Amino acid sequence: MGTQKNLANQFSMKKCRDCSTDNTLAADVCVSCKKKLGDVDVQGYAIRPFDYKAYAVGIASVIVFVVYMWWAFFREA
């Protein structure tokens, strides 16, 4: 018996990765810690949804850094 496909479909609950609380598969936030939950993975844990806000902050800080470097080294040219 080697049917490992669609293992995720066997779960009726998904565990929060932050606090290990069981949540329903339909939940998008953890009932306990209120963190965002994605789909269930093959281990029965909720996948962390992609954090666009953190990504945007990261991009913005890189832009600020580049602008600062440009300002610091090239403004007197």
Ligand SMILES: [Zn+2]
């Ligand atoms: Zn949680």
